[in-house]
Amino acid sequence: MNLADSELVGGILDSHGYAVTADLTQADVVLLNTCAIREHAEQRIRGRLGLIRAQKRTRPDLVVGILGCMAERLRSRFLDEERLVDIVVGPDEYRRLPLLVENAVAGEKGVAVRLSKVEDYDDIVPLRTDGISAWISVMRGCDKFCSFCVVPFTRGRERSRPLQGVVAEVRMLLGRGFREVTLLGQNVNSYRDGGNDFTDLIRAVAAVSPQLRVRFTTSHPQDMSDRLIETIAVSPNICKSIHLPVQSGSDRILRLMNRTYTVDHYRRLVERLRRAMPSVSLSTDLISGFPTESDEDHAMTVELVRAVRFDGAYCFKYSRREHTKAWSMADDVPEEVKGRRVTELTRLQQSISRERNEAMVGTVEEVLMEGPSRKSADDSVGRTDSNKAVIFPRRQEPPGTYLRVRIERANSATLFGSVVQHASFEGMTI
Numbered sequence: 001m002n003l004a005d006s007e008l009v010g011g012i013l014d015s016h017g018y019a020v021t022a023d024l025t026q027a028d029v030v031l032l033n034t035c036a037i038r039e040h041a042e043q044r045i046r047g048r049l050g051l052i053r054a055q056k057r058t059r060p061d062l063v064v065g066i067l068g069c070m071a072e073r074l075r076s077r078f079l080d081e082e083r084l085v086d087i088v089v090g091p092d093e094y095r096r097l098p099l100l101v102e103n104a105v106a107g108e109k110g111v112a113v114r115l116s117k118v119e120d121y122d123d124i125v126p127l128r129t130d131g132i133s134a135w136i137s138v139m140r141g142c143d144k145f146c147s148f149c150v151v152p153f154t155r156g157r158e159r160s161r162p163l164q165g166v167v168a169e170v171r172m173l174l175g176r177g178f179r180e181v182t183l184l185g186q187n188v189n190s191y192r193d194g195g196n197d198f199t200d201l202i203r204a205v206a207a208v209s210p211q212l213r214v215r216f217t218t219s220h221p222q223d224m225s226d227r228l229i230e231t232i233a234v235s236p237n238i239c240k241s242i243h244l245p246v247q248s249g250s251d252r253i254l255r256l257m258n259r260t261y262t263v264d265h266y267r268r269l270v271e272r273l274r275r276a277m278p279s280v281s282l283s284t285d286l287i288s289g290f291p292t293e294s295d296e297d298h299a300m301t302v303e304l305v306r307a308v309r310f311d312g313a314y315c316f317k318y319s320r321r322e323h324t325k326a327w328s329m330a331d332d333v334p335e336e337v338k339g340r341r342v343t344e345l346t347r348l349q350q351s352i353s354r355e356r357n358e359a360m361v362g363t364v365e366e367v368l369m370e371g372p373s374r375k376s377a378d379d380s381v382g383r384t385d386s387n388k389a390v391i392f393p394r395r396q397e398p399p400g401t402y403l404r405v406r407i408e409r410a411n412s413a414t415l416f417g418s419v420v421q422h423a424s425f426e427g428m429t430i
């Protein structure tokens with residue numbers, strides 16, 4: 001989501017005559033887009049600021065800005081204590097950046113951190129590097145108020161972009177050679193544009209071209225409708241890969257987290273998904289060490305991970321966030337216990353991921369080629385519909401080509417195989 005927002009900021013500044021440089025020493029303006037979801041993300045920004053401080057010492061006219069979710073929370077600290085920061089801009093005020101940068105050049109510091117109920121940046125063309133995969137924000141904010149989560153406070157109320165605006169952007173991306181779009185929202189199932197819901201949106205996007213892969217993230221387990229499941233199941237170019245964060249396997253903890261579903265509901269949802277799409281790949285997010293989480297609660301999460309057999313899971317240590325409901329609860333699980341629980345879940349998931357990937361050996365997968373492998377010049381890399389990376393001997397076709405690849409071996413993170421032929425769409429070979 002932050003990558004998509006950085007592209008939006010790039011688009012706004014590009015239309016005011018700025019250009020991007022990857023070289024810090026060449027930059028007149030440095031903007032750091034921040035995340036406040038966990039303490040760790042905040043610490044990383046402090047590390048980056050340290051690097052920029054050295055630049056600012058030799059070039060006092062360098063404009064330094066902090067963007068995104070940390071802006072509101074830490075604005076006074078950034079401007080007063082960290083004197084090197086000139087502007088602080090929250091996620092709903094990026095349109096003001098050109099003016100704020102101009103003012104900063106003239107020596108005036110600026111803050112713009114108000115949240116909006118309507119800003120959706122629908123008319124802004126994000127500045128993307130040409131490639132084959134694009135992120136598209138289809139909604140902003142979140143109204144769920146999970147008790148651990150700072151997003152509703154840093155990104156504000158839920159609002160959706162118009163369906164037609166999203167479809168127009170997808171058409172433009174297809175014309176530029178993109179072959180995969182990921183529709184983004186904190187809870188895409190809440191998407192609403194007049195009478196259109198997320199199912200209508202994803203159908204309209206998938207209808208743009210059979211050559212375009214469509215993905216989406218994230219879905220809240222409470223709101224995943226049968227109509228959406230059916231649509232994914234019957235649409236060849238909507239990927240059968242779903243990120244469905246469960247957070248915990250204990251009903252007591254889920255209640256304290258205000259997640260509004262039970263473990264039983266979640267497991268029945270997984271059954272419905274697998275019945276409709278036997279090959280669906282499922283991933284999740286898990287939090288270890290939420291306040292009061294006992295060994296028994298943790299054992300229930302382990303049991304859920306064993307039972308569901310996800311393809312992948314992101315496991316996080318609980319991080320106490322100001323403003324959230326859980327902020328007022330004692331952060332009573334020791335760091336060392338959180339760490340142990342996260343390690344146990346990560347190891348368990350890795351072994352399940354390996355087994356699930358190994359079960360694909362011998363199958364032929366449709367792979368969208370991304371380009372040369374980063375690890376070896378002799379190999380190319382692509383992704384399956386189920387969003388798994390596949391390495392195969394180097395091909396001359398351009399990125400964005402669909403290939404059929406026989407899977408020959410696998411580990412917990414990657415599949416390896418060889419190309420058997422090009423993939424075809426509606427009877428034509430691409």
Ligand code: SAM
Nearest residue numbers: 148149186187218245285286316317318319321
């Ligand atoms: N909207 C998505 C959902 O509810 O499924 C999740 C968005 S959140 C940016 C991504 C993940 O970060 C969450 O699923 C959760 O596992 C994790 N997360 C959020 N707040 C956290 C916190 N305070 N401590 C640890 N992990 C957290």
Ligand code: SF4
Nearest residue numbers: 142144145146149151
């Ligand atoms: Fe945060 Fe919950 Fe909203 Fe996801 S659904 S962004 S976890 S409040």
